[in-house]
Amino acid sequence: DPQTAEQGQSLLRRLTDQGYEGYFVGGCVRDELMGRPVNDMDIATNATPEQVMALFERTIPTGLEHGTITVLIENEPFEVTTYRTETEYVDHRRPEQVQFVRELSEDLRRRDFTMNAIARGIDGEYVDPFHGIEDLRNGIIRCVGIADERFEEDALRMVRGIRFASVFDFEIEQQTWQALLNHQALIKHIATERIRVEMEKMIAGPYPYHGIELLLSSGLIPYMKVDVPCEKLNLDLLRSLESLPSSPLVLRWTLIALALGMDEQQIKQYFKSWTFPNTITDQASKIVRMNQRLYDGIVEQESVSLVENEVVIESTSSIDQSYVRFVSCVLDYGKEIAQHWRTLYAVLSSTQQQRLSTIGQQADSWLEQLTIYSLADLPIKGQEVLEYVKIPAGKWLGELFNEILLVVATGQLENNKEAILHYADQALVRKGLR
Ligand code: ATP
Ligand code: MG
Numbered sequence: 001d002p003q004t005a006e007q008g009q010s011l012l013r014r015l016t017d018q019g020y021e022g023y024f025v026g027g028c029v030r031d032e033l034m035g036r037p038v039n040d041m042d043i044a045t046n047a048t049p050e051q052v053m054a055l056f057e058r059t060i061p062t063g064l065e066h067g068t069i070t071v072l073i074e075n076e077p078f079e080v081t082t083y084r085t086e087t088e089y090v091d092h093r094r095p096e097q098v099q100f101v102r103e104l105s106e107d108l109r110r111r112d113f114t115m116n117a118i119a120r121g122i123d124g125e126y127v128d129p130f131h132g133i134e135d136l137r138n139g140i141i142r143c144v145g146i147a148d149e150r151f152e153e154d155a156l157r158m159v160r161g162i163r164f165a166s167v168f169d170f171e172i173e174q175q176t177w178q179a180l181l182n183h184q185a186l187i188k189h190i191a192t193e194r195i196r197v198e199m200e201k202m203i204a205g206p207y208p209y210h211g212i213e214l215l216l217s218s219g220l221i222p223y224m225k226v227d228v229p230c231e232k233l234n235l236d237l238l239r240s241l242e243s244l245p246s247s248p249l250v251l252r253w254t255l256i257a258l259a260l261g262m263d264e265q266q267i268k269q270y271f272k273s274w275t276f277p278n279t280i281t282d283q284a285s286k287i288v289r290m291n292q293r294l295y296d297g298i299v300e301q302e303s304v305s306l307v308e309n310e311v312v313i314e315s316t317s318s319i320d321q322s323y324v325r326f327v328s329c330v331l332d333y334g335k336e337i338a339q340h341w342r343t344l345y346a347v348l349s350s351t352q353q354q355r356l357s358t359i360g361q362q363a364d365s366w367l368e369q370l371t372i373y374s375l376a377d378l379p380i381k382g383q384e385v386l387e388y389v390k391i392p393a394g395k396w397l398g399e400l401f402n403e404i405l406l407v408v409a410t411g412q413l414e415n416n417k418e419a420i421l422h423y424a425d426q427a428l429v430r431k432g433l434r
Pocket of ligand 2: 027028
């Protein structure tokens with residue numbers, strides 16, 4: 001369940017009833033002012049972590065050393081953080097140590113951008129010492145305080161600024177942008193994983209292309225720990241980012257890698273270096289491999305047609321070949337990857353798309369028509385086939401199962417044990433193994 005405004009209000013009420021201060025702060029206030037869906041309601045208070053823990057029945061000391069306590073209201077977690085400042089930034093990163101302070105305004109001062117430094121109290125009153133509401137209204141990303149100092153303290157803020165400009169389609173205020181250009185090189189101190197978190201939010205947003213343009217002109221990329229080879233960047237392909245669904249995000253990242261001109265092996269490496277989990281890396285490489293297999297198949301078919309001096313490339317038999325190749329991919333990589341390929345295909349460059357159009361246009365109905373999608377859907381195991389045919393196990397068994405999978409999936413063979421064993425028998429005779 002999402003948090004509700006009532007739960008947040010009741011939390012603030014409990015704090016204020018006991019004589020403490022309590023405010024909504026940061027992203028939730030900003031998003032509410034913008035009329036966007038509110039995700040996490042963060043709360044700031046002058047109560048110490050110990051006082052917060054004493055005040056609520058159910059608390060988890062999630063970030064005690066940063067002053068953050070998670071308070072559960074009707075099973076919904078809220079982060080309640082004691083007013084604090086950050087001092088002594090080491091290596092241009094946010095510090096491990098913080099100092100608690102007494103004033104809300106001091107807490108707001110440590111925040112990155114004016115629009116993220118607004119607090120809202122229980123009666124809806126705003127505390128906005130840096131005029132974040134005005135900047136929000138004008139669509140401006142502006143550092144709190146002196147931009148050069150703020151980026152020097154914590155270089156991740158440069159990427160955050162670009163992320164917010166991209167997601168909201170905002171302008172970065174001139175001095176903030178100049179400071180960003182001045183401190184480009186400091187981004188080398190920031191862990192790739194933290195940059196990726198910001199990048200993921202940017203890529204998932206409505207204007208990822210705009211964000212990448214900003215990133216390119218910021219000069220940050222060459223200083224990042226991760227190697228982003230922009231020399232061969234295909235801007236046309238990149239422009240179609242916004243035509244791809246933002247979920248699952250792997251689709252957009254895969255398109256970026258393709259726009260960078262990467263092959264499957266490079267994409268694997270690229271995803272790894274961005275510290276993506278293996279599951280995501282695996283998905284991306286499967287989507288690309290599937291695309292390559294289908295594409296190579298078509299090119300091969302075309303060259304065969306040319307040799308045979310055929311003018312018509314799309315003969316009936318070539319459709320059959322495409323169909324078999326597509327189904328083999330589905331069975332190898334799974335239905336989900338095939339659907340992802342189908343989605344990605346729609347925005348590929350026009351030459352690739354043209355060649356793959358027979359497959360692309362029918363992929364949905366082909367997927368629909370398949371009766372099964374993987375070995376696990378067969379009602380029989382290798383052992384049973386071995387016992388039935390009484391031939392020692394060998395390479396033939398795997399090949400036979402792939403064949404069975406294909407004929408069952410395409411509806412040429414019934415998906416029951418008897419039919420499959422009978423088919424196995426005949427196939428072995430055909431192969432001369434029996
Ligand atoms: P999102 O909607 O993506 O969560 P957010 O603004 O809430 O955006 P968070 O990373 O959740 O971003 O941070 C919460 C708040 O903490 C921010 O609004 C900002 O006030 C402050 N903050 C976060 N990161 C930094 C930073 N690197 N430097 C200064 N303040 C920061
Ligand atoms: Mg947040």
